[in-house]
Amino acid sequence: MAETLLDKIWRAHTVRTLPSGQTQLFFGLHLIHEVTSPQAFQMLREAGLRVRFPERTFATIDHIVPTASQARPFGDVLAEEMTVHLVRNCKEFGIPLFDLDSGRQGIVHVIGPELGLTQPGMTIACGDSHTSTHGALGALAFGIGTSQVRDILATQCLALDKPKLRQISIEGTLHRGVYAKDVILAIIHRLGVKGGVGYAYEYAGSAIEAMSMEERLTICNMSIEGGARVGYVNPDATTCAYLKGRSFTPQGDAFDRAVTWWMSMATDPGAAFDDVVRMDAGDIEPMVTWGINPGQSVGVGERIPDPVAAPEPDRAAWSEALTFMSLQPGRPIVGTPINVAFIGSCTNARLSDLRAAAEVARGRKVAKGIRALVVPGSQAVAGAAEAEGLHEIFQEAGFEWRKAGCSLCLGMNEDKLTGREVCASSSNRNFKGRQGSPTGRTLLMSPAMVAAAAIAGKVTDVRKLLG
Amino acid sequence: MSQDNVRRRIVGRGIALPGNDINTDRIMPARYLKSVTFEGLEAHLFEDDRRQAADHPFNQTYYRGASILVVGQNFGSGSSREHAPEGLRRWGIRGIVGESFAEIFFGNCVAIGLPCLTLNAADGGWLMEAVARYPEQEILLDVENRLVRFVGRTFPGMIPDGARHQLLTGTWNATGVLLEAGDAIELVAKRLPYVTGY
Ligand code: SF4
Numbered sequence: 001m002a003e004t005l006l007d008k009i010w011r012a013h014t015v016r017t018l019p020s021g022q023t024q025l026f027f028g029l030h031l032i033h034e035v036t037s038p039q040a041f042q043m044l045r046e047a048g049l050r051v052r053f054p055e056r057t058f059a060t061i062d063h064i065v066p067t068a069s070q071a072r073p074f075g076d077v078l079a080e081e082m083t084v085h086l087v088r089n090c091k092e093f094g095i096p097l098f099d100l101d102s103g104r105q106g107i108v109h110v111i112g113p114e115l116g117l118t119q120p121g122m123t124i125a126c127g128d129s130h131t132s133t134h135g136a137l138g139a140l141a142f143g144i145g146t147s148q149v150r151d152i153l154a155t156q157c158l159a160l161d162k163p164k165l166r167q168i169s170i171e172g173t174l175h176r177g178v179y180a181k182d183v184i185l186a187i188i189h190r191l192g193v194k195g196g197v198g199y200a201y202e203y204a205g206s207a208i209e210a211m212s213m214e215e216r217l218t219i220c221n222m223s224i225e226g227g228a229r230v231g232y233v234n235p236d237a238t239t240c241a242y243l244k245g246r247s248f249t250p251q252g253d254a255f256d257r258a259v260t261w262w263m264s265m266a267t268d269p270g271a272a273f274d275d276v277v278r279m280d281a282g283d284i285e286p287m288v289t290w291g292i293n294p295g296q297s298v299g300v301g302e303r304i305p306d307p308v309a310a311p312e313p314d315r316a317a318w319s320e321a322l323t324f325m326s327l328q329p330g331r332p333i334v335g336t337p338i339n340v341a342f343i344g345s346c347t348n349a350r351l352s353d354l355r356a357a358a359e360v361a362r363g364r365k366v367a368k369g370i371r372a373l374v375v376p377g378s379q380a381v382a383g384a385a386e387a388e389g390l391h392e393i394f395q396e397a398g399f400e401w402r403k404a405g406c407s408l409c410l411g412m413n414e415d416k417l418t419g420r421e422v423c424a425s426s427s428n429r430n431f432k433g434r435q436g437s438p439t440g441r442t443l444l445m446s447p448a449m450v451a452a453a454a455i456a457g458k459v460t461d462v463r464k465l466l467g
Numbered sequence: 468m469s470q471d472n473v474r475r476r477i478v479g480r481g482i483a484l485p486g487n488d489i490n491t492d493r494i495m496p497a498r499y500l501k502s503v504t505f506e507g508l509e510a511h512l513f514e515d516d517r518r519q520a521a522d523h524p525f526n527q528t529y530y531r532g533a534s535i536l537v538v539g540q541n542f543g544s545g546s547s548r549e550h551a552p553e554g555l556r557r558w559g560i561r562g563i564v565g566e567s568f569a570e571i572f573f574g575n576c577v578a579i580g581l582p583c584l585t586l587n588a589a590d591g592g593w594l595m596e597a598v599a600r601y602p603e604q605e606i607l608l609d610v611e612n613r614l615v616r617f618v619g620r621t622f623p624g625m626i627p628d629g630a631r632h633q634l635l636t637g638t639w640n641a642t643g644v645l646l647e648a649g650d651a652i653e654l655v656a657k658r659l660p661y662v663t664g665y
Contacts, residue, residue: 015648015655020632024648026655028662036548038503047642052652056662064501078501085503119661129547129571145549145575147640155645157652161629193488194541197570227541229570250665258665293488293544317487410546411497431492431545438496438515 002268005234006165006200009140009265013123015157022159028122029139030057030152031108032095034064034086035412036127040149041089049154054094056156058117061086061100062107063412065405067375070100079413093153104247106378106404109133109346113217114380116246120235120262125152130346130428132223135232136216137239138265140200142229163230164198164274169205172281177463179356180215181348181426181446183207185287185297187219188226191277193295196228199274202267203233207281213242214352221347222428225294234266288333288459289430289444291321296430300449300461304331324432325441326420334459336443338424340417341372341454342435343399343447345409345427349377353426353447354385358393360451360465366398367457373415374399375407399454411436424453472637474582477562477608479534481598481617484524489538490545491572495554497546508550509557525558527602535606537598538565539591543572552576562608564615564624566591577630580639582610584624590615594622610634 015024037059044051051057064079074080090097098104098111105111109130112118120138124131127149134141148158168187188195201223208216216233223231233239240259243249250258285299296318298305306329307318322329327336343349343357354376366372374394376382382404385391391401408415409427416436417423423435423442430442443459452462499511517523524530536555542565543551552575555563563576563583576583586594597617598606607616608624610631615624626634633639656662 012659013655015651018629018644019636020629020638020644022629024645026652026659028659035500039505039549042504049642053656076501082501082503122661127547129545143547143571145547145552145571145578147549147575147578151641151645154642155648155652156656157645157648159629159633159641159645161627193544194567194569197541197567224545224571227544227569254665258660261660261665293490313487320486410492412501429490429492429545431490433496433515434492436498438518 002271004165004202004267004271004273005138005232005265006140009121009123010162018159020159022161024157025123025160026157027125027152028056029117029124031112031124031126032057032059032149033108033128034061034082036146037149038082038085038089039146040153041093043150044153051093051095051153053156057095057153058098059086059090059095060098060105060108060111063406063410066414067402067405067407068414070403072100076414103379106380107346107349107406109221110350110377110381113137113213114378116243116249119243120239121265125158129224130221132229132231133217133221133346135223135230136213136220138232138235138262140230140232143224163200165202166196166199166275166277167202167204167273169276169278170203170207170281171205171278172207174207174281174284177448177466178284178286179446179448180211180218182284182287184219184222185289185294185444186284187279188222188295189297190279191226193225193293194227196223196226199228200230200232201228202273203231208233209236212352213238214350217350218347222294225428235262236266286446286449286462288449290325290327290333291318292324292430292432294428294430294444296321298333300334300459302333304329304333306330334461336459337422338443338453338458339370339421340423341370341450342408342423342425342427343450344373344375344377344407346377347428348426348447349375349381351381351384354381354390357447357451358390360448360462361397361399361455362393364397364455366454370454370457372399372454373402373408375402376404378404408435410434424450424459426450470637472580472639474580474634475611477535477582478605479561480532480602480604481535481537481606482524482530482533483537483595483598485539485595487540488544489542491543491548491551492545494543494551495548500548500550505550505553505557508554512554512558529602532559534559534561535608536560536563537595538563539595540566542568544569547571547575549575552579552581556581564594564608577633577639578641580634582608582626582634584608584615584626586615586622586624590622
């Protein structure tokens with residue numbers, strides 16, 4: 001019978017059916033960082049347990065890292081303490097750590113694929129909701145909480161219910177100036193921020209097949225913003241070519257055998273889904289959020305919606321969002337003034353993202369009074385970008401070129417909004433307070449759109465700058 | 468497992484928190500995740516929302532001592548931070564009832580022994596208003612019989628079988644149950660091509 005990738009991976013990793021009816025699922029890769037792991041290690045110690053498969057967990061440090069300078073000790077004593085704990089825990093339990101001096105540090109969802117740790121057919125878990133990112137390589141990747149981090153450390157397993165599966169098929173060709181970020185924002189706009197609860201998303205169709213691995217990573221990253229804990233793209237030639245030669249990828253004959261297995265894990269033709277949604281790539285415009293969740297967005301050519309026109313259950317939420325954002329319904333989103341521009345995060349801080357933003361920034365200047373940051377997703381991305389001179393393009397345009405970390409994606413490090421600042425951001429969450437100021441405001445968009453906004457000082461259609 | 472861990476029925480006064488899509492960044496702002504323990508999180512629950520709205524339910528003295536949180540749709544969306552349910556638990560919340568929950572948040576609640584039951588929209592809307600009107604009355608959250616009762620009215624409360632079983636048997640700390648699989652874990656690992664080097 002035709003099976004989906006979800007079926008195949010689930011079956012291959014099932015240890016047993018638990019008395020609760022849930023599946024005990026084995027996890028092939030566990031990634032940890034400094035925020036959600038210290039309490040889990042403590043629970044492990046209190047229970048007198050060891051790490052069952054220390055060679056299957058990898059650590060890095062990302063959320064609290066300062067991006068102006070990564071020199072230790074950090075000025076922020078709490079950040080320093082968390083780092084000390086991570087280093088100590090990894091040492092005590094024998095877990096490899098991609099530390100700041102390794103050249104391999106970065107945002108956990110950037111380094112997993114980049115190092116070749118993330119591979120097709122795997123089950124992956126990390127104490128972070130954007131773990132869905134890794135599904136881009138044809139893995140099943142689950143964001144988990146700290147108690148589940150403990151479960152994985154102790155048993156390499158989780159107790160889970162198998163999700164339902166929705167295929168989201170995007171056919172056709174994207175217009176110039178429309179990026180993977182716009183596609184996923186359009187998907188979330190269409191299906192809603194809770195539309196994916198209980199589902200895994202399989203992204204398919206000619207537009208997804210034509211995407212590079214980095215574009216697919218952007219798509220899968222934001223699955224959770226649509227409520228889907230897991231999102232994936234079936235492994236194909238693009239996936240295998242991306243993995244070839246990476247640090248943790250098998251070499252030689254083993255690589256060829258791996259490719260055979262990886263490809264065998266893809267969804268079979270004719271497999272059944274619980275739901276199928278189709279969208280046309282040609283209909284998608286550059287997207288901008290106007291509200292306080294990632295589903296509250298419009299195409300850049302559109303106007304800020306009026307809550308009066310909202311479906312009845314959403315009316316109050318739209319009003320609340322517009323009040324918080326101080327945006328006028330009926331006004332075009334283009335022209336909305338910004339104070340800060342942020343290019344970074346696990347959604348959009350890979351080399352191709354920086355190239356797309358640099359294409360816009362090249363030979364132009366950031367508007368007066370705008371604070372503009374480019375924060376590469378990893379030390380490797382930073383190195384590759386510097387090797388081709390992207391940092392100089394950004395610096396000449398007036399962007400700050402920073403060190404790798406989560407930065408302004410969330411308020412856990414020195415990069416924060418202040419007061420009511422409005423930030424054009426390539427990150428994934430426009431939640432109230434997300435960027436470190438309780439009243440700060442976020443407009444999500446693609447990295448190229450952020451660069452365009454930085455230059456204009458306001459939301460701008462990037463297509464006008466691309467020529 | 469000890470009887471202390473069994474979550475059959477929870478009874479307590481309610482606290483009504485209206486609104487949909489209340490995410491974990493709002494439940495527990497990120498700056499309070501800068502710690503290696505969960506201690507003291509209860510002091511920062513909804514901190515930014517509370518500062519911006521004097522009428523926030525968690526600012527009201529009449530809700531002090533409440534132990535059942537009533538919420539709308541998609542509660543706990545966003546970040547996987549267990550600091551959010553831990554903060555609620557440490558504040559005194561012992562059960563949550565709402566129209567729907569984000570998936571990672573729901574799992575995190577179960578993993579710390581905090582039952583979440585869902586109601587349909589009509590019942591959820593009624594309960595939200597009724598709890599705000601009668602904050603001194605107790606809610607019954609019955610995990611075993613999948614019911615929610617308030618001021619004489621009873622509603623069906625939904626909870627998936629797996630989570631219900633974990634709560635009723637006191638096995639919501641899954642580590643023990645998962646360890647019982649023993650060598651079967653290694654056997655599965657040895658069947659996986661990527662574990663054996665392809
Ligand atoms: S970049 Fe943002 S969303 Fe991604 S892991 Fe870091 S904090 Fe989370």
